[in-house]
Amino acid sequence: MNTSPYILWFTECDRSKQNSVGGKCANLGEMLQANVRVPPGFAVTTHAYRQFLNGRGIGDEIARMLDALDVDDIECAEETSRDIRQLMSATPIPPAIEDAICYAYEELCAECHVDDLPVAVRSSATAEDLPGASFAGQQETTLWVRSAPHVLIRTAICWSSLFTARAIAYRKEMGFPHDKVHMSVGVQKMANSRAAGVMFTLNPINGDRSKIAIDSSWGLGESVVSGVVTPDNYLVDKVTEGILQRTLSPKLIEYIPNHAEGKVEIADVPQERQTSSSLNDDEIINLTILAKCIEGYYHVPMDIEWGIDRDLEFPENVMLLQCRPETVWSSKPPTRVIQQSGTALDFVIANMLKGVRVK
Amino acid sequence: MSENNGSNRFPSPFNVPTPEGCEGWQDLYPYYYVFSDDRREFEDNRFWFQDAMHHPEPLYPFDTITCESWWVALGEMNTRVFIVPPALGIDHRVLNGYLYISALPVANPDDIPGRVAHFMERAGYYYRHWDELYAQWQAKAEEAINELKSVRVPDLPEMEPIETVTEGRGLTSAYDMIVAYNRAIENMHKMWHLHFEFLNLGYAAYLTFYGFCKQAFPGISDQTIAKLVSGIDVILFRPDEELKRLAQKAVDLGVADVFKQTVNPTQVVETMSASEAGGQWLQELEKSKDPWFYFSTGTGFYHLPRSWVDDMTVPTVAIRGYVEKIQEGKSIARPMEAVQQERDRLAREYEALLQTDEDKNAFREQLGLARTVFPYVENHNFYVEHWHHTVFWNKMREFGQVLVKHGFFNEVDDMFYLHRYEVQSALYDLIGAWGSGGEARGPKYWPSRIAKRKEIFANLKKWSPPPGLGEPPEVVTEPFTIMLWGITTESIQNWLKPAGNGEGAKLLTGFAGSPGTAQGPARVITSVEELALVEPGEILVCPITTPSWAPVFTRIQAVVTDIGGMMSHAAIVCREYGVPAVVGTGFGTKSFKTGQMLRVDGNAGTVQVVE
Numbered sequence: 001m002n003t004s005p006y007i008l009w010f011t012e013c014d015r016s017k018q019n020s021v022g023g024k025c026a027n028l029g030e031m032l033q034a035n036v037r038v039p040p041g042f043a044v045t046t047h048a049y050r051q052f053l054n055g056r057g058i059g060d061e062i063a064r065m066l067d068a069l070d071v072d073d074i075e076c077a078e079e080t081s082r083d084i085r086q087l088m089s090a091t092p093i094p095p096a097i098e099d100a101i102c103y104a105y106e107e108l109c110a111e112c113h114v115d116d117l118p119v120a121v122r123s124s125a126t127a128e129d130l131p132g133a134s135f136a137g138q139q140e141t142t143l144w145v146r147s148a149p150h151v152l153i154r155t156a157i158c159w160s161s162l163f164t165a166r167a168i169a170y171r172k173e174m175g176f177p178h179d180k181v182h183m184s185v186g187v188q189k190m191a192n193s194r195a196a197g198v199m200f201t202l203n204p205i206n207g208d209r210s211k212i213a214i215d216s217s218w219g220l221g222e223s224v225v226s227g228v229v230t231p232d233n234y235l236v237d238k239v240t241e242g243i244l245q246r247t248l249s250p251k252l253i254e255y256i257p258n259h260a261e262g263k264v265e266i267a268d269v270p271q272e273r274q275t276s277s278s279l280n281d282d283e284i285i286n287l288t289i290l291a292k293c294i295e296g297y298y299h300v301p302m303d304i305e306w307g308i309d310r311d312l313e314f315p316e317n318v319m320l321l322q323c324r325p326e327t328v329w330s331s332k333p334p335t336r337v338i339q340q341s342g343t344a345l346d347f348v349i350a351n352m353l354k355g356v357r358v359k
Numbered sequence: 360m361s362e363n364n365g366s367n368r369f370p371s372p373f374n375v376p377t378p379e380g381c382e383g384w385q386d387l388y389p390y391y392y393v394f395s396d397d398r399r400e401f402e403d404n405r406f407w408f409q410d411a412m413h414h415p416e417p418l419y420p421f422d423t424i425t426c427e428s429w430w431v432a433l434g435e436m437n438t439r440v441f442i443v444p445p446a447l448g449i450d451h452r453v454l455n456g457y458l459y460i461s462a463l464p465v466a467n468p469d470d471i472p473g474r475v476a477h478f479m480e481r482a483g484y485y486y487r488h489w490d491e492l493y494a495q496w497q498a499k500a501e502e503a504i505n506e507l508k509s510v511r512v513p514d515l516p517e518m519e520p521i522e523t524v525t526e527g528r529g530l531t532s533a534y535d536m537i538v539a540y541n542r543a544i545e546n547m548h549k550m551w552h553l554h555f556e557f558l559n560l561g562y563a564a565y566l567t568f569y570g571f572c573k574q575a576f577p578g579i580s581d582q583t584i585a586k587l588v589s590g591i592d593v594i595l596f597r598p599d600e601e602l603k604r605l606a607q608k609a610v611d612l613g614v615a616d617v618f619k620q621t622v623n624p625t626q627v628v629e630t631m632s633a634s635e636a637g638g639q640w641l642q643e644l645e646k647s648k649d650p651w652f653y654f655s656t657g658t659g660f661y662h663l664p665r666s667w668v669d670d671m672t673v674p675t676v677a678i679r680g681y682v683e684k685i686q687e688g689k690s691i692a693r694p695m696e697a698v699q700q701e702r703d704r705l706a707r708e709y710e711a712l713l714q715t716d717e718d719k720n721a722f723r724e725q726l727g728l729a730r731t732v733f734p735y736v737e738n739h740n741f742y743v744e745h746w747h748h749t750v751f752w753n754k755m756r757e758f759g760q761v762l763v764k765h766g767f768f769n770e771v772d773d774m775f776y777l778h779r780y781e782v783q784s785a786l787y788d789l790i791g792a793w794g795s796g797g798e799a800r801g802p803k804y805w806p807s808r809i810a811k812r813k814e815i816f817a818n819l820k821k822w823s824p825p826p827g828l829g830e831p832p833e834v835v836t837e838p839f840t841i842m843l844w845g846i847t848t849e850s851i852q853n854w855l856k857p858a859g860n861g862e863g864a865k866l867l868t869g870f871a872g873s874p875g876t877a878q879g880p881a882r883v884i885t886s887v888e889e890l891a892l893v894e895p896g897e898i899l900v901c902p903i904t905t906p907s908w909a910p911v912f913t914r915i916q917a918v919v920t921d922i923g924g925m926m927s928h929a930a931i932v933c934r935e936y937g938v939p940a941v942v943g944t945g946f947g948t949k950s951f952k953t954g955q956m957l958r959v960d961g962n963a964g965t966v967q968v969v970e
Contacts, residue, residue, distance in 0.1 A: 334714035344728035
């Protein structure tokens with residue numbers, strides 16, 4: 001368990017910690033509380049951010065610079081933004097905060113059994129989820145960050161992204177005080193999927209909500225999302241979690257991460273894996289449970305990107321990567337089975353008269 | 360197999376040759392029960408399919424009484440009692456010893472609306488009063504069984520007892536013989552009328568709910584629908600519960616090790632009798648036997664295989680399995696509460712997935728009716744095919760014994776090579792000779808004929824009947840045809856595929872009978888006696904599983920059967936045990952060999968040889 005005031009693991013986050021970890025990280029915490037597994041990681045708290053500003057005394061200076069700013073003057077805003085961000089990057093992070101971040105990162109590497117684990121470093125501001133206040137420009141994300149020193153550099157860049165010209169202008173326009181928005185930073189394991197894909201919490205072929213439909217292929221999910229392979233398809237009963245259908249396809253290529261170069265590469269799938277199922281039954285059932293938890297969390301049919309991570313062990317490796325509400329069937333009028341209400345006997349007679357076609 | 364040439368027709372019953380050595384097979388069956396030129400036009404224009412589920416083997420002449428009984432009883436309930444709107448009954452014919460059946464539709468569609476009105480009144484009455492009528496039924500069924508038990512098969516004494524005179528009886532053992540036989544036969548017909556009193560309506564209600572679920576939740580498995588409806592406290596499981604009780608008693612009394620030494624029932628009883636505790640256990644055994652061991656190890660339709668009460672092999676093997684579990688510290692109790700909770704959860708969650716109030720209401724209505732009718736659907740089997748028929752076949756053996764004694768037969772079971780009308784004649788022959796003091800013809804007449812019939816029967820057994828005859832119809836409306844025999848587009852198409860007998864096949868497909876997957880060595884068995892050979896962890900491959908085999912399931916990993924459909928009597932029990940099963944593979948016992956490694960997928964309905 002972590003005791004540093006500067007770090008909260010995602011597993012420790014929830015909505016009540018929004019002031020400490022920002023909207024994005026609080027949301028990840030909420031998902032975990034709802035049994036929705038996401039790639040592991042931690043938040044550098046807003047407390048760390050404030051310590052950085054106040055401990056080094058640059059907070060007051062930034063406030064003065066902002067007071068002097070005339071937002072209508074675009075050039076002036078750009079200049080002020082540049083000055084503030086230069087000041088921030090020139091200011092060293094206090095050692096206690098540096099230690100806490102480095103320690104947490106090493107712990108994450110250990111958990112995933114990978115040295116210099118590639119992580120995504122993302123900004124997570126406290127006000128970003130407020131209605132009408134998207135604070136464009138704050139969405140700083142860096143992928144493929146490896147090693148503790150790089151995590152520190154990227155953390156500082158996330159902090160300073162609170163002061164891009166656009167973000168400053170936006171807050172002014174919305175009448176939102178600059179010192180009421182704080183920045184947390186999320187550090188999260190990059191997906192390193194052995195198999196990945198997309199699943200819907202309904203059958204996309206007919207809109208049947210009693211099914212989970214899973215598309216899956218080898219490697220990272222890009223192959224499924226972009227449609228360059230015909231994925232394996234599994235149809236699962238949402239209520240019983242029983243696998244109803246398995247349709248396997250030859251999967252000729254896969255996307256795999258190149259850690260050293262920080263990019264994704266296309267590789268040929270060795271023949272013996274091409275026609276074998278990219279998921280085993282336990283993984284299919286675990287994904288089904290994941291899908292049900294996600295749908296339960298959002299209360300609408302969902303379109304979910306998921307991955308089975310190489311670096312973790314089952315079932316910890318089955319995780320949500322991204323999700324959004326399903327739009328095709330959800331926007332149609334509800335499907336109905338019967339057109340007229342009736343008694344059980346009416347239905348029995350109707351059914352008898354229908355019979356079963358045999359050819 | 361079928362003489363199929365890619366067309367959509369099965370062979371005409373008039374073009375199927377008589378197998379070698381079976382000439383004269385028609386004499387084993389009544390004139391009305393075989394195809395004939397007299398009705399050729401009618402018979403040739405129908406689709407017939409072989410009832411491999413209930414009658415996979417050629418019919419013993421006497422045993423046609425069960426088929427003939429259900430021919431009348433099923434049909435009349437559709438046709439004359441409840442007036443099922445689009446369907447009449449199911450017609451029967453025997454070809455080369457095998458039973459073929461054909462669903463008869465209402466010929467004129469204009470008649471259907473009028474039939475709907477009658478059906479609403481009549482079936483509506485039964486559905487509304489189901490519970491009270493069913494309670495009444497249970498009493499009627501038990502009464503019928505008691506009537507049959509009370510039939511006394513008389514001996515024919517040298518001289519009638521003196522009471523015949525002193526009580527002025529006027530009637531004799533000869534008369535008693537006629538009465539006893541007729542009563543027993545009448546009783547069989549009665550029981551089969553009762554069998555169908557509720558069953559057609561029960562299936563219709565279940566099928567309606569089934570159809571709704573298939574439409575609302577496309578692809579939902581048959582097992583899940585059955586689970587939604589299944590009762591919790593089902594009489595069909597009671598015999599097995601008794602075995603668990605006996606296993607526990609054996610452990611408690613310290614005599615459980617007897618089952619480690621032997622599963623030969625006679626030896627078990629001998630060993631038990633030797634000790635006081637064993638004696639106590641035997642008393643417990645007696646308590647369980649009536650009625651719970653009146654449980655056929657087959658379908659009950661035939662005089663063979665025998666019931667638990669006649670041959671204790673199956674219960675003994677099963678008790679050993681339970682003893683092993685108890686000694687391993689595993690629970691053998693049925694998790695009733697968990698089953699109940701799971702059933703409620705399934706119903707709640709499926710209903711919640713429906714998107715309109717009308718659909719939710721329809722789901723509740725249909726589920727409610729299906730649950731009302733299902734106890735009958737699940738339980739009638741124990742009363743009729745198991746309990747009653749065990750008594751019936753043994754009662755018939757008593758007549759067989761009389762005829763053996765008087766030289767008509769060499770052995771008791773020769774009886775079953777005679778049709779029931781012939782037995783009636785033989786008994787009359789006997790009492791005629793007894794009464795007159797003359798000589799019966801039977802001892803000269805029957806033994807050679809029975810020997811010939813046994814030959815014919817053995818040859819009929821070797822023959823593979825085509826699954827269908829004539830041209831399949833476009834639509835089947837008869838509820839049994841759909842529910843029990845699973846007659847669908849796929850099944851008929853499968854039958855039409857030119858196929859061999861599956862020998863040496865590496866992959867077989869059947870119905871997904873019970874979910875789950877398993878891998879293990881095959882144990883191919885074709886008779887009940889071989890059940891004792893089954894080793895823990897094996898995959899049981901057999902022609903058909905009947906409920907009474909189920910206790911053996913505790914030792915095995917999976918079940919593969921040649922015959923069976925979605926609601927075959929055994930399927931309910933297979934699912935209950937949570938053992939993966941693929942049923943209706945057609946050729947499992949022919950394709951696989953004992954010891955071969957098999958992979959069974961009870962979700963997909965496939966069985967594969969693992970190389």
